[in-house]
Amino acid sequence: MDVLGLTFEGVLAAVKPAKPGHVPALREAYARAFRDADAAGPFTAQTHPLARTVQGGELVKFLQRLPDGFETESVIIPMSGYRTTWKTLCVSSQIGCARGCTFCETAQLGLLRQLSAGEIVGQVVAAQRELGAALRNIVFMGMGEPFDNFDNVIQAVRVLCDPAGLSFAKGHIAISTVGRIDGIRRLAALGWRRINLAVSLNAPNDEIRSQIMPINRTDPMPALREALAEYPLRKCQFIMIEYVLIPGVNDAREHALELAEYLRPIKCCVNVIPYNPRLDSPYEAANDEAARRFMTWVNDAGQFCKRRVTKGRDYMAACGQLGNRAFARRLTQTATTSPSGWPAIGIPLIAAPR
Numbered sequence: 001m002d003v004l005g006l007t008f009e010g011v012l013a014a015v016k017p018a019k020p021g022h023v024p025a026l027r028e029a030y031a032r033a034f035r036d037a038d039a040a041g042p043f044t045a046q047t048h049p050l051a052r053t054v055q056g057g058e059l060v061k062f063l064q065r066l067p068d069g070f071e072t073e074s075v076i077i078p079m080s081g082y083r084t085t086w087k088t089l090c091v092s093s094q095i096g097c098a099r100g101c102t103f104c105e106t107a108q109l110g111l112l113r114q115l116s117a118g119e120i121v122g123q124v125v126a127a128q129r130e131l132g133a134a135l136r137n138i139v140f141m142g143m144g145e146p147f148d149n150f151d152n153v154i155q156a157v158r159v160l161c162d163p164a165g166l167s168f169a170k171g172h173i174a175i176s177t178v179g180r181i182d183g184i185r186r187l188a189a190l191g192w193r194r195i196n197l198a199v200s201l202n203a204p205n206d207e208i209r210s211q212i213m214p215i216n217r218t219d220p221m222p223a224l225r226e227a228l229a230e231y232p233l234r235k236c237q238f239i240m241i242e243y244v245l246i247p248g249v250n251d252a253r254e255h256a257l258e259l260a261e262y263l264r265p266i267k268c269c270v271n272v273i274p275y276n277p278r279l280d281s282p283y284e285a286a287n288d289e290a291a292r293r294f295m296t297w298v299n300d301a302g303q304f305c306k307r308r309v310t311k312g313r314d315y316m317a318a319c320g321q322l323g324n325r326a327f328a329r330r331l332t333q334t335a336t337t338s339p340s341g342w343p344a345i346g347i348p349l350i351a352a353p354r
């Protein structure tokens, strides 16, 4: 049995052991399946062939080719703090994305398909077991909007946190949303107080946000702020507000002041991310000086703000840059003209970019 998408409880429900005395051995076999690709026993946790890795220093972007020809995309990011280093894995929850944010590479694919819970967990297992990464944190910031695949994402978190298996702490997992209000409320209703929530805001007002993020037309900023203000947080916990700084769009001093004012009722930290241009981007890259200036304005206005270090800019592995163009091209080509040598697969879009 492949246990990638199953908690140990789920496994027991499926296996129905004849005697309670069989449970410890099953538990050991369940844990072993995640650790050892060649584990003998009743369970496996099978990842898929690593189709490609791109490395820049310690940064590793990897793809797994799924049996139906689609590819997951994930990035292992080395992090460092005071006298300590660790690795964070950025996982995808969908292949492509329907949300159509104008600055985002993934949006160019449209939504191709949802990932199952097992395919999400499989990215973690591949990073740890096949690529040897000692992961501390997992962030749902790769391809896709996690709340557009809510049930599978939540099941994946359950599997990741199962003490019988991978045993990640919820406090080391962050789910990043485009700002889907019903998703934020559903996550809050689960009562998982330790899991971290990040919101891609990227604008100080509805006018700018609606231009760059179509979600804002259905989930506008005042309603989003209400949901965030009501989101239950622990004493030492903050909502992470992601702010991709785009030159000439959202980087002026009045934008910083308006942003700080908007966020006043929310316990949050703003992460400023200098824009990483996607391929054929209509926007330019933000430079360090612009980021520093913007952060100073926001901090001076009383809103805690820091900079997210951008890694992997040269490797299409940085924030907003996941989305495999070569794969997208293959979708529209015939087998004989495919430059990759892989057979083309006529996979329809579930939803085109909005």
Ligand code: SF4
Pocket (backbone or CB within 6 Å): 097, 098, 099, 100, 101, 104, 105, 106, 107, 142, 143, 144, 145, 178, 200, 320
């Ligand atoms: S930024 Fe996130 S939500 Fe927006 S299109 Fe890209 S992957 Fe989807």
